[in-house]
Amino acid sequence: MTTASTVTEYLENVVPLWEVLKGLIPKEPAKLVQPYRWNGKEIIARLRQVAKEIQVGENVERRVLVPVNPGLKVVGLYAATHTIYVGFQIVLPGEVAGAHRHTPFAARFMIEGKGSTVVDGMKVDFEESDYVVTPRWSWHDHTNEGSMPAIWLDVLDIPIPRMLHATFFEDYPQEIQPVTLASSLNVRPKVAPSVWQKGETPAFIFKGREVIQVLKEMSKQGTDDPFDGIALTYVNPHTGGDVSSTLGTSISLLKPGMKTRAHRHTMSVVNYVVRGRGFAIIDGRPFPWDQHDILVVPPWTWHEYSNEGNEEAILLAITDAPMLQRLGLYREEVHPESFQAR
Ligand SMILES: [Fe+2]
Ligand SMILES: [Fe+2]
Numbered sequence: 164m165t166t167a168s169t170v171t172e173y174l175e176n177v178v179p180l181w182e183v184l185k186g187l188i189p190k191e192p193a194k195l196v197q198p199y200r201w202n203g204k205e206i207i208a209r210l211r212q213v214a215k216e217i218q219v220g221e222n223v224e225r226r227v228l229v230p231v232n233p234g235l236k237v238v239g240l241y242a243a244t245h246t247i248y249v250g251f252q253i254v255l256p257g258e259v260a261g262a263h264r265h266t267p268f269a270a271r272f273m274i275e276g277k278g279s280t281v282v283d284g285m286k287v288d289f290e291e292s293d294y295v296v297t298p299r300w301s302w303h304d305h306t307n308e309g310s311m312p313a314i315w316l317d318v319l320d321i322p323i324p325r326m327l328h329a330t331f332f333e334d335y336p337q338e339i340q341p342v343t344l345a346s347s348l349n350v351r352p353k354v355a356p357s358v359w360q361k362g363e364t365p366a367f368i369f370k371g372r373e374v375i376q377v378l379k380e381m382s383k384q385g386t387d388d389p390f391d392g393i394a395l396t397y398v399n400p401h402t403g404g405d406v407s408s409t410l411g412t413s414i415s416l417l418k419p420g421m422k423t424r425a426h427r428h429t430m431s432v433v434n435y436v437v438r439g440r441g442f443a444i445i446d447g448r449p450f451p452w453d454q455h456d457i458l459v460v461p462p463w464t465w466h467e468y469s470n471e472g473n474e475e476a477i478l479l480a481i482t483d484a485p486m487l488q489r490l491g492l493y494r495e496e497v498h499p500e501s502f503q504a505r
Contacts, residue, residue, distance in 0.1 A: 294374075301366060
């Protein structure tokens with residue numbers, strides 16, 4: 164008698180669909196990515212130590228500590244979620260992170276100090292809370308011309324090109340590229356030099372001081388989002404859309420005592436706590452968070468945030484919403500009890 168297990172006995176690399184269908188198309192997304200919080204202060208303290216102990220050279224191209232989701236270790240993916248990579252990087256005064264380019268999209272959020280990045284010949288200076296966007300396949304190198312260490316959060320979509328088998332990397336022939344266009348102001352105008360119009364979009368910068376000022380103004384007006392507090396989305400000045408075709412970025416302010424409503428969505432979220440402290444409930448589990456922490460909300464997982472401190476809290480949020488929306492896979496749902504007892 165022919166049974167399911169004997170059907171493909173003599174056929175190599177063929178499976179009967181009925182044996183694997185539930186795994187191929189489950190009723191809901193697989194729960195590989197775990198909710199998680201990394202203690203950012205601990206990581207930064209370790210990074211400072213690493214900067215004293217390890218010289219940048221042939222074996223260590225740059226000093227970066229990478230939060231790895233415990234659910235992704237098993238598949239060998241060193242990233243916070245299945246789509247979003249973040250890393251804490253330190254560059255000491257006078258150091259250079261050599262020029263290269265890659266197909267993963269990249270952005271940097273400055274945590275402390277001052278740094279410069281040169282993107283396709285354009286020099287961009289950035290300081291605390293600034294967000295610099297480096298498009299795919301753009302030459303970039305970083306320098307610290309200041310007197311203090313520069314510590315920033317790298318944001319990349321490494322897992323996405325990897326999943327699509329479209330990852331490429333190339334070193335620049337020299338350690339640093341010549342600066343042909345100076346001043347970070349030049350990156351913001353919508354009319355960028357045509358030499359920049361390759362790949363996704365030219366590089367651009369969001370000044371943290373200005374963004375946080377807008378958030379504070381908004382908080383006085385009471386323009387709250389029920390799920391994200393007082394929130395701003397970073398908009399690509401060249402397209403009017405998200406910062407990249409795959410990842411989006413927003414920043415939100417939670418006033419003291421503010422509590423968001425619970426919902427879930429197919430996008431995953433990586434939060435970086437710019438300032439303040441609070442509490443999140445993700446998949447029913449409590450996650451207290453503090454300044455510099457990294458928090459992960461996996462896809463299709465109930466979550467809510469609250470600010471239980473006396474000061475305002477500011478959270479940066481990196482999501483994969485742009486990619487999901489482009490693919491027609493974005494979906495969200497409000498928790499049935501989230502509008503009760505408020
Ligand atoms: Fe890079
Ligand atoms: Fe959310």
